[in-house]
Amino acid sequence: MADPADPNPVSSTPTLPERIDTELAAFLTERTAQLADISPDLGVLSQAFRAAVLNGGKRLRPTFAYWGWRCVRPAGAPGEAELVRAAAGLELLHACALVHDDVMDGSDTRRGQPAAHIRFDRMHREQAWLGNGQSFGAAGAILLGDLLLSWSEELFTAAIGCLPADRARGATAEFDRMRTEVVAGQFLDMLAQARGAFDPDEALRVIEFKTSKYTVQRPLLLGAAAAGGTPELTAVLSDYGLLIGEAFQLRDDLLGVFGDPSRTGKPAGDDLREGKRTLLVALAFQAADPAQRELLRAGVGDPALTGAGVAELRQVLEQTGAHELVEQRILERAGQAARRLEGASLQPVAAQALLELAQAAAHRTS
Amino acid sequence: MADPADPNPVSSTPTLPERIDTELAAFLTERTAQLADISPDLGVLSQAFRAAVLNGGKRLRPTFAYWGWRCVRPAGAPGEAELVRAAAGLELLHACALVHDDVMDGSDTRRGQPAAHIRFDRMHREQAWLGNGQSFGAAGAILLGDLLLSWSEELFTAAIGCLPADRARGATAEFDRMRTEVVAGQFLDMLAQARGAFDPDEALRVIEFKTSKYTVQRPLLLGAAAAGGTPELTAVLSDYGLLIGEAFQLRDDLLGVFGDPSRTGKPAGDDLREGKRTLLVALAFQAADPAQRELLRAGVGDPALTGAGVAELRQVLEQTGAHELVEQRILERAGQAARRLEGASLQPVAAQALLELAQAAAHRTS
Numbered sequence: 001m002a003d004p005a006d007p008n009p010v011s012s013t014p015t016l017p018e019r020i021d022t023e024l025a026a027f028l029t030e031r032t033a034q035l036a037d038i039s040p041d042l043g044v045l046s047q048a049f050r051a052a053v054l055n056g057g058k059r060l061r062p063t064f065a066y067w068g069w070r071c072v073r074p075a076g077a078p079g080e081a082e083l084v085r086a087a088a089g090l091e092l093l094h095a096c097a098l099v100h101d102d103v104m105d106g107s108d109t110r111r112g113q114p115a116a117h118i119r120f121d122r123m124h125r126e127q128a129w130l131g132n133g134q135s136f137g138a139a140g141a142i143l144l145g146d147l148l149l150s151w152s153e154e155l156f157t158a159a160i161g162c163l164p165a166d167r168a169r170g171a172t173a174e175f176d177r178m179r180t181e182v183v184a185g186q187f188l189d190m191l192a193q194a195r196g197a198f199d200p201d202e203a204l205r206v207i208e209f210k211t212s213k214y215t216v217q218r219p220l221l222l223g224a225a226a227a228g229g230t231p232e233l234t235a236v237l238s239d240y241g242l243l244i245g246e247a248f249q250l251r252d253d254l255l256g257v258f259g260d261p262s263r264t265g266k267p268a269g270d271d272l273r274e275g276k277r278t279l280l281v282a283l284a285f286q287a288a289d290p291a292q293r294e295l296l297r298a299g300v301g302d303p304a305l306t307g308a309g310v311a312e313l314r315q316v317l318e319q320t321g322a323h324e325l326v327e328q329r330i331l332e333r334a335g336q337a338a339r340r341l342e343g344a345s346l347q348p349v350a351a352q353a354l355l356e357l358a359q360a361a362a363h364r365t366s
Numbered sequence: 367m368a369d370p371a372d373p374n375p376v377s378s379t380p381t382l383p384e385r386i387d388t389e390l391a392a393f394l395t396e397r398t399a400q401l402a403d404i405s406p407d408l409g410v411l412s413q414a415f416r417a418a419v420l421n422g423g424k425r426l427r428p429t430f431a432y433w434g435w436r437c438v439r440p441a442g443a444p445g446e447a448e449l450v451r452a453a454a455g456l457e458l459l460h461a462c463a464l465v466h467d468d469v470m471d472g473s474d475t476r477r478g479q480p481a482a483h484i485r486f487d488r489m490h491r492e493q494a495w496l497g498n499g500q501s502f503g504a505a506g507a508i509l510l511g512d513l514l515l516s517w518s519e520e521l522f523t524a525a526i527g528c529l530p531a532d533r534a535r536g537a538t539a540e541f542d543r544m545r546t547e548v549v550a551g552q553f554l555d556m557l558a559q560a561r562g563a564f565d566p567d568e569a570l571r572v573i574e575f576k577t578s579k580y581t582v583q584r585p586l587l588l589g590a591a592a593a594g595g596t597p598e599l600t601a602v603l604s605d606y607g608l609l610i611g612e613a614f615q616l617r618d619d620l621l622g623v624f625g626d627p628s629r630t631g632k633p634a635g636d637d638l639r640e641g642k643r644t645l646l647v648a649l650a651f652q653a654a655d656p657a658q659r660e661l662l663r664a665g666v667g668d669p670a671l672t673g674a675g676v677a678e679l680r681q682v683l684e685q686t687g688a689h690e691l692v693e694q695r696i697l698e699r700a701g702q703a704a705r706r707l708e709g710a711s712l713q714p715v716a717a718q719a720l721l722e723l724a725q726a727a728a729h730r731t732s
Contacts, residue, residue, distance in 0.1 A: 042554070096512070127560075143553050146466065
């Protein structure tokens with residue numbers, strides 16, 4: 001509703017992230033009641049759910065799903081509300097991935113707030129409960145993630161099922177692929193980290209599945225399928241998605257090492273300490289001299305790496321030219337993605353939005 | 367196919383668990399190919415999937431789903447093959463629950479075989495990979511469980527979608543409830559264990575959600591809904607399911623303390639060491655004298671509990687009459703379940719099977 005005191009009534013039109021958050025809040029209310037019917041003791045699970053989902057996230061996957069839809073359909077077309085609700089389901093899937101990821105990586109914070117397993121761990125300590133708080137925290141977060149994963153499908157399926165059957169089927173096929181590909185990408189990432197190789201091809205394959213397909217390509221194709229997009233549009237969005245997804249992840253990798261922690265919300269150098277096998281470190285290793293290789297081998301994956309150690313590795317990433325190569329590759333991919341949209345048959349406002357998203361993916365600072 | 371040398375050709379008709387295993391093996395083959403297309407490195411994930419799913423499990427949930435269906439439809443009726451395939455999806459859901467449960471409980475074995483997280487941990491050690499094998503094992507098992515959870519829904523939905531829409535919808539609603547209730551039940555179990563109370567009502571609530579609904583009631587209702595069962599049948603199966611589920615879990619609790627490890631496949635006393643808040647220990651605590659209460663407080667949940675300590679607790683469970691009370695309650699519930707079937711309008715062969723399942727739940731030794 002417009003606020004009569006609002007000098008700029010147009011500002012009260014909800015943004016897409018606000019629409020997604022409204023859907024998520026409504027779903028949360030419904031599910032809080034379902035859990036309360038089972039037992040009042042499940043209130044803590046509902047609270048953890050709220051913290052994991054309504055966390056000011058960028059809502060990237062719903063955004064791409066929405067613009068995939070808008071490539072075909074004008075604003076406010078029939079079915080848009082259902083598509084937005086289905087897209088909110090993607091955020092529950094993503095919340096599962098983050099909650100489980102934080103357990104797997106042992107990351108204590110998420111967007112500057114305590115991770116789910118840390119919340120449960122603290123609750124355990126505050127109540128002076130029996131057993132080990134850390135195990136309790138991990139178990140609570142595993143169960144919370146499982147619930148988010150099941151519920152993401154329920155929210156998605158109920159909403160998408162309101163669209164014509166053939167379009168719903170196409171969108172669901174993309175949703176199913178997303179769920180498999182994100183797990184596959186994470187597993188490959190974990191393997192790469194354990195093997196400790198510095199292999200650019202392996203790094204690119206992890207990006208393809210863990211980010212490009214999961215974050216950009218599949219959500220776009222999902223939205224386009226829900227809208228009844230043509231095979232030609234699918235081909236364009238498929239290419240655009242892989243290119244922008246790669247640019248997005250490469251920027252993320254740079255921010256993880258060179259970014260401002262007050263903007264990124266995660267401690268500088270954590271990606272290095274965790275031993276992430278990014279393209280950045282793989283390219284540095286390729287170009288490194290023996291002394292630099294030794295620094296990379298010893299430093300990447302050392303959980304006790306100091307601030308000085310991080311600074312030293314940053315220097316290697318600069319001196320080998322890896323930082324510059326990755327910067328160039330980001331711009332190249334963003335440019336290729338923009339050119340892929342040229343001449344494609346899609347709604348002009350959607351083309352404009354996709355161009356802006358390409359710019360944002362390439363140049364963001366947080 | 368009948369073996370001409372088989373003196374008893376009828377024995378080559380596949381049993382229901384065999385039919386379920388055939389569906390699971392076919393699904394596994396299809397998904398192994400999907401993972402291989404992503405990367406040959408995912409072969410280890412497919413192997414872990416195989417070990418978690420094709421493990422000689424009892425296939426209880428599909429069995430109840432099948433007999434829920436057979437309450438309404440004769441053997442071989444149209445749609446039966448699809449129902450059996452959908453029921454196989456319940457085993458993937460259950461495999462997820464077990465894989466994640468073993469991580470949460472730190473259980474090293476499952477049916478006498480290494481748990482999924484132990485398999486990944488060993489792989490890590492054998493390959494002398496970087497980082498911590500235990501963390502790698504837990505992360506691999508969390509991802510495997512996530513995949514099983516998504517895939518259970520895909521197998522279920524594709525199969526159930528072949529039935530008429532209203533029946534498919536009813537069955538899907540039960541499937542959705544199962545997924546929420548099993549997580550809720552596990553979370554309540556974890557809370558009860560952490561709080562350390564010996565509360566019979568709390569123990570019964572955990573049984574209701576973690577076992578009765580998840581293992582018996584919902585699968586039965588799912589099968590009946592898929593077959594287009596009447597509200598009267600739903601009411602009968604709903605009651606029968608809660609009663610038999612309780613009998614099944616109480617027998618499980620007794621086997622966990624008094625069972626023969628060579629038959630149950632889990633070390634004697636592990637439930638006591640883990641500190642499970644079963645009805646058995648709650649009833650013992652109620653009837654215990656101060657010395658016995660002290661033994662229960664100190665011993666239940668002590669991971670270092672010795673064989674002698676287990677024997678001492680067993681004695682308390684006997685002397686307080688708790689063992690006997692739980693035995694009686696099992697027989698009572700099985701009897702009530704059998705009586706609930708009397709006079710109900712369902713296929714006689716299904717009534718007979720449900721009576722036998724009631725007996726098996728109450729009297730099994732493994």
